[in-house]
Amino acid sequence: KAGVTQTPRYLIKTRGQQVTLSCSPISGHRSVSWYQQTPGQGLQFLFEYFSETQRNKGNFPGRFSGRQFSNSRSEMNVSTLELGDSALYLCASSITEGYDNEQFFGPGTRLTVL
Amino acid sequence: KNQVEQSPQSLIILEGKNCTLQCNYTVSPFSNLRWYKQDTGRGPVSLTIMTFSENTKSNGRYTATLDADTKQSSLHITASQLSDSASYICVVTTSYDKVIFGPGTSLSVIP
Numbered sequence: 201k202a203g204v205t206q207t208p209r210y211l212i213k214t215r216g217q218q219v220t221l222s223c224s225p226i227s228g229h230r231s232v233s234w235y236q237q238t239p240g241q242g243l244q245f246l247f248e249y250f251s252e253t254q255r256n257k258g259n260f261p262g263r264f265s266g267r268q269f270s271n272s273r274s275e276m277n278v279s280t281l282e283l284g285d286s287a288l289y290l291c292a293s294s295i296t297e298g299y300d301n302e303q304f305f306g307p308g309t310r311l312t313v314l
Numbered sequence: 315k316n317q318v319e320q321s322p323q324s325l326i327i328l329e330g331k332n333c334t335l336q337c338n339y340t341v342s343p344f345s346n347l348r349w350y351k352q353d354t355g356r357g358p359v360s361l362t363i364m365t366f367s368e369n370t371k372s373n374g375r376y377t378a379t380l381d382a383d384t385k386q387s388s389l390h391i392t393a394s395q396l397s398d399s400a401s402y403i404c405v406v407t408t409s410y411d412k413v414i415f416g417p418g419t420s421l422s423v424i425p
Contacts, residue, residue, distance in 0.1 A: 243358075290358070305359065
């Protein structure tokens with residue numbers, strides 16, 4: 201069974217631009233969560249999607265948004281990029297919603313904002 | 315304030331030795347606690363997940379304990395291997411599905 205895949209793996213953008221990251225969950229998994237990881241803040245929860253609906257959201261500004269498609273694939277968008285958005289963005293999938301289920305992480309997308 | 319603390323921040327041990335990592339939390343209402351292993355440049359991998367009623371859970375050479383009364387958890391690694399070198403992250407989830415991550419403990423296992 202293929203694991204969680206994220207594309208692209210690496211991305212370089214400049215301040216003010218926008219970026220879209222993609223996540224394909226494990227087949228059969230319907231919940232996708234997104235996280236930001238930085239050396240200073242560690243791992244922080246961005247949002248969770250289940251059945252194309254955002255069911256949980258972390259404390260990030262509105263520049264961070266996401267969506268989920270009917271095939272459970274998810275995209276995350278960051279608009280008006282800032283230097284502080286440089287981070288590893290991780291996606292995790294689980295069979296269903298909520299955090300009692302095991303989450304499987306992808307390898308992440310490394311975003312660098314110049 | 316919901317918070318998860320981990321100690322030590324970093325640790326160096328000799329191959330074959332045992333070690334214990336600590337996690338203290340002030341999260342309420344508690345739902346579950348997980349330990350993750352994250353190799354450099356990779357996504358975290360789940361080691362254990364424990365709910366309120368569980369106080370010990372093992373996964374191979376990894377054994378996690380949970381004391382819900384004192385709000386403490388530990389991860390014990392037995393007979394360490396070079397491949398155990400990684401960051402170990404404690405994550406606590408509230409009943410409202412709020413996820414709080416600890417800062418992680420960086421473990422280096424040397425020959």
